Amino acid sequence: xxxxxxxxxxxxxxxxxxxxxxxxxxxxxxxxxxxxxxxxxxxxxxxxxxxxxxxxxxxxxxxxxxxxxxxxxxxxxxxxxxxxxxxxxxxxxxxxxxxxxxxxxxxxxxxxxxxxxxxxxxxxxxxxxxxxxxxxxxxxxxxxxxxxxxxxxxxxxxxxxxxxxxxxxxxxxxxxxxxxxxxxxxxxxxxxxxxxxxxxxxxxxxxxxxxxxxxxxxxxxxxxxxxxxxxxxxxxxxxxxxxxxxxxxxxxxxxxxxxxxxxxxxxxxxxxxxxxxxxxxxxxxxxxxxxxxxxxxxxxxxxxxxxxxxxxxxxxxxxxxxxxxxxxxxxxxxxxxxxxxxxxxxxxxxxxxxxxxxxxxxxxxxxxxxxxxxxxxxxxxxxxxxxxxxxxxxxxxxxxxxxxxxxxxxxxxxxxxxxxxxxxxxxxxxxxxxxxxxxxxxxxxxxxxxxxxxxxxxxxxxxxxxxxxxxxxxxxxxxxxxxxxxxxxxxxxxxxxxxxxxxxxxxxxxxxxxxxxxxxxxxxxxxxxxxxxxxxxxxxxxxxxxxxxxxxxxxxxxxxxxxxxxxxxxxxxxxxxxxxxxxxxxxxxxxxxxxxxxxxxxxxxxxxxxxxxxxxxxxxxxxxxxxxxxxxxxxxxxxxxxxxxxxxxxxxxxxxxxxxxxxx
Amino acid sequence: xxxxxxxxxxxxxxxxxxxxxxxxxxxxxxxxxxxxxxxxxxxxxxxxxxxxxxxxxxxxxxxxxxxxxxxxxxxxxxxxxxxxxxxxxxxxxxxxxxxxxxxxxxxxxxxxxxxxxxxxxxxxxxxxxxxxxxxxxxxxxxxxxxxxxxxxxxxxxxxxxxxxxxxxxxxxxxxxxxxxxxxxxxxxxxxxxxxxxxxxxxxxxxxxxxx
Numbered sequence: 001x002x003x004x005x006x007x008x009x010x011x012x013x014x015x016x017x018x019x020x021x022x023x024x025x026x027x028x029x030x031x032x033x034x035x036x037x038x039x040x041x042x043x044x045x046x047x048x049x050x051x052x053x054x055x056x057x058x059x060x061x062x063x064x065x066x067x068x069x070x071x072x073x074x075x076x077x078x079x080x081x082x083x084x085x086x087x088x089x090x091x092x093x094x095x096x097x098x099x100x101x102x103x104x105x106x107x108x109x110x111x112x113x114x115x116x117x118x119x120x121x122x123x124x125x126x127x128x129x130x131x132x133x134x135x136x137x138x139x140x141x142x143x144x145x146x147x148x149x150x151x152x153x154x155x156x157x158x159x160x161x162x163x164x165x166x167x168x169x170x171x172x173x174x175x176x177x178x179x180x181x182x183x184x185x186x187x188x189x190x191x192x193x194x195x196x197x198x199x200x201x202x203x204x205x206x207x208x209x210x211x212x213x214x215x216x217x218x219x220x221x222x223x224x225x226x227x228x229x230x231x232x233x234x235x236x237x238x239x240x241x242x243x244x245x246x247x248x249x250x251x252x253x254x255x256x257x258x259x260x261x262x263x264x265x266x267x268x269x270x271x272x273x274x275x276x277x278x279x280x281x282x283x284x285x286x287x288x289x290x291x292x293x294x295x296x297x298x299x300x301x302x303x304x305x306x307x308x309x310x311x312x313x314x315x316x317x318x319x320x321x322x323x324x325x326x327x328x329x330x331x332x333x334x335x336x337x338x339x340x341x342x343x344x345x346x347x348x349x350x351x352x353x354x355x356x357x358x359x360x361x362x363x364x365x366x367x368x369x370x371x372x373x374x375x376x377x378x379x380x381x382x383x384x385x386x387x388x389x390x391x392x393x394x395x396x397x398x399x400x401x402x403x404x405x406x407x408x409x410x411x412x413x414x415x416x417x418x419x420x421x422x423x424x425x426x427x428x429x430x431x432x433x434x435x436x437x438x439x440x441x442x443x444x445x446x447x448x449x450x451x452x453x454x455x456x457x458x459x460x461x462x463x464x465x466x467x468x469x470x471x472x473x474x475x476x477x478x479x480x481x482x483x484x485x486x487x488x489x490x491x492x493x494x495x496x497x498x499x500x501x502x503x504x505x506x507x508x509x510x511x512x513x514x515x516x517x518x519x520x521x522x523x524x525x526x527x528x529x530x531x532x533x534x535x536x537x538x539x540x541x542x543x544x545x546x547x548x549x550x551x552x553x554x555x556x557x558x559x560x561x562x563x564x565x566x567x568x569x570x571x572x573x574x575x576x577x578x579x580x581x582x583x584x585x586x587x588x589x590x591x592x593x594x595x596x597x598x599x600x601x602x603x604x605x606x607x608x609x610x611x612x613x614x615x616x617x618x619x620x621x622x623x624x625x626x627x628x629x630x631x632x633x634x635x636x637x638x639x640x641x642x643x644x645x646x647x648x649x650x651x652x653x654x655x656x657x658x659x660x661x662x663x664x
Numbered sequence: 665x666x667x668x669x670x671x672x673x674x675x676x677x678x679x680x681x682x683x684x685x686x687x688x689x690x691x692x693x694x695x696x697x698x699x700x701x702x703x704x705x706x707x708x709x710x711x712x713x714x715x716x717x718x719x720x721x722x723x724x725x726x727x728x729x730x731x732x733x734x735x736x737x738x739x740x741x742x743x744x745x746x747x748x749x750x751x752x753x754x755x756x757x758x759x760x761x762x763x764x765x766x767x768x769x770x771x772x773x774x775x776x777x778x779x780x781x782x783x784x785x786x787x788x789x790x791x792x793x794x795x796x797x798x799x800x801x802x803x804x805x806x807x808x809x810x811x812x813x814x815x816x817x818x819x820x821x822x823x824x825x826x827x828x829x830x831x832x833x834x835x836x837x838x839x840x841x842x843x844x845x846x847x848x849x850x851x852x853x854x855x856x857x858x859x860x861x862x863x864x865x866x867x868x869x870x871x872x873x874x875x
Contacts, residue, residue, distance in 0.1 A: 646801065647802070649801045650802040653801075653802065664771075
């Protein structure tokens with residue numbers, strides 16, 4: 001039943017892609033059929049995943065195919081289901097959103113048929129990655145996902161910056177794939193690539209396999225310093241695609257990492273440390289880089305790096321809990337990390353859709369050109385604010401729950417000092433400190449982003465003329481906003497959902513947790529939800545009281561940022577960079593901001609100029625030198641690549657003759 | 665009889681290497697194709713069956729008439745130079761042809777292939793055809809000449825398979841012919857495209873396109 005539903009889902013995606021590709025001449029049909037097929041493909045998969053989580057248990061099916069090393073195996077267990085649900089739901093919502101978002105492309109006379117074809121393949125590829133039970137099939141889904149998303153990033157390829165971003169993405173994703181290929185070659189040494197047959201060769205160091213998995217899947221997930229493609233590709237893509245890529249596609253890296261670490265067996269402590277430090281580094285670097293950005297979508301992309309860091313902190317604590325033998329830390333770490341996967345999918349796709357709506361209505365992504373949009377785009381503004389609060393981990397929204405679980409895992413490690421496990425307390429301290437720093441900086445960053453974009457007065461005519469987006473773009477955002485709130489209030493219900501998933505993961509690592517630990521932990525979630533509900537009630541009652549008091553009185557409104565000044569100008573407001581300046585300056589050791597400032601001179605200063613930009617440190621200091629060195633080393637081979645057909649034939653002939661003579 | 669045909673094949677190689685006009689090259693290649701098509705009839709001897717005859721006639725029709733016709737049309741319509749425009753001059757080309765012939769005989773001696781052929785020089789001739797074809801591909805400038813190189817190369821493969829497998833499996837031969845047909849077809853398209861894009865069919869000028 002469940003495999004049949006999954007097959008139906010994947011078949012819908014793969015069958016509709018060529019049909020859509022053929023509709024290039026018929027844009028109206030494509031723009032209707034595209035979202036319809038995307039949503040139709042998502043539904044059976046969502047049903048299958050919900051059935052699995054509702055207690056149907058793992059199911060799998062194998063069909064034979066003409067490729068060696070196993071069969072065409074797909075299956076669904078709790079872990080797959082937990083990843084498949086956000087993947088499919090976000091894909092469906094982003095499809096509905098993209099229909100409205102692509103209207104301006106259609107009005108320019110560009111066909112959206114290829115977009116929808118790639119979009120369906122992307123969704124199908126992501127689903128295949130989560131349900132494949134054969135390494136070859138997994139790789140097939142992985143590559144389809146990578147190539148389809150590359151082509152979607154290149155949708156606006158007439159812009160050279162987009163082309164550059166696309167190439168960076170393509171190179172990065174294939175560096176990752178190369179490591180995964182090597183990993184599969186090692187694990188499949190016995191000849192079969194079925195997941196239940198994969199195993200490490202005897203006497204092979206598991207550490208090498210772990211490093212391969214970490215680099216391969218970490219590139220997709222976006223751990224620092226493997227994240228450089230993220231801030232390039234996600235802003236360049238159309239916003240619906242950014243939502244899918246940032247919200248769910250990078251999570252397939254987390255899924256793959258977990259799935260294959262389980263195959264590698266019982267984790268030594270240093271794996272946990274690697275994940276934990278990568279998590280803290282990604283979180284801090286990601287959020288600081290986000291603080292220094294002016295481009296709204298780039299800022300959100302850096303926040304994806306930050307949140308992947310938070311997920312990695314959770315998983316790292318979980319692995320450490322297993323290897324150090326602290327059950328509470330193991331359970332809570334995995335629970336927090338996995339719940340944050342779902343939560344981040346919800347609020348990050350929501351934020352990208354919000355940013356996309358702003359871009360679509362104002363034509364700019366530069367935060368400093370916006371302002372005052374809350375009066376002009378009230379629904380978008382409300383949705384973006386909810387998403388911002390959720391991503392900062394504030395109650396009553398969903399981000400709070402998962403971060404709370406990770407905090408609890410860290411505390412479990414701290415309190416393990418009683419059991420004389422110093423490593424556990426060190427890990428707990430590191431995670432707590434890291435999370436606290438990340439949370440505070442994220443709050444500052446979203447205060448900056450939301451305040452500059454939506455509050456105050458418009459800084460440019462573009463912003464002043466903005467209107468609310470239409471229903472097809474509004475509806476998905478409202479659905480996701482509601483999801484943020486519902487998950488935040490559904491702490492007690494989260495226990496039966498997330499518990500079995502974590503149990504199956506821990507069982508995969510061969511680590512049993514008594515039911516008591518889980519029970520206590522998920523009690524904390526209920527308490528958090530109750531507190532959140534109380535906060536909501538309190539806020540609502542305060543608001544009701546305010547309206548009751550003001551009902552029969554005259555209220556006057558003054559211009560925002562008026563400060564009693566007679567004629568305030570929009571340029572008097574804080575800009576994004578001025579708001580973030582103290583914090584960015586404080587962390588100058590981690591991020592390098594370039595400032596260009598011509599100081600006003602003389603009594604009557606004429607023109608002055610001030611601008612800042614923040615290049616990615618790792619791209620500047622690590623990748624550029626390395627890749628330039630490669631280029632210098634290999635540029636000697638350009639002599640061979642001269643474009644003369646005759647000599648190419650000569651190369652082939654010479655190679656053949658050489659082989660012939662060698663065998664004589 | 666067979667040896668006469670084989671020697672004629674070798675001679676046609678030299679004509680191809682030494683002639684300076686494209687149209688005469690095409691004619692020579694057509695003649696060579698006809699001779700290659702007749703080879704199975706000559707080697708079969710007593711075991712001449714309807715199938716072999718049909719196959720030979722098909723090859724003759726294709727290589728002797730269809731391909732040359734296509735190439736002539738390409739030459740007419742592309743209105744470019746009718747000169748061969750070699751990278752390697754005619755005399756050096758002829759010397760290279762001689763070298764290739766010598767190398768073919770030497771190779772035949774070294775390989776000691778299990779041949780069933782009626783003639784001892786069939787294998788070296790087929791080698792020399794292949795070498796000549798490759799040489800034409802490498803050392804001539806115009807696209808038409810490169811197609812001719814392909815055809816000569818294929819003649820060599822055809823003759824070689826005759827030598828080794830006596831009567832060629834029908835499917836293999838059909839496969840080779842299909843291959844050829846596609847090659848010429850693609851080349852034809854390429855010639856037209858090059859011509860319409862750049863007003864000439866020198867494949868070497870495509871090097872300006874490289875990044």
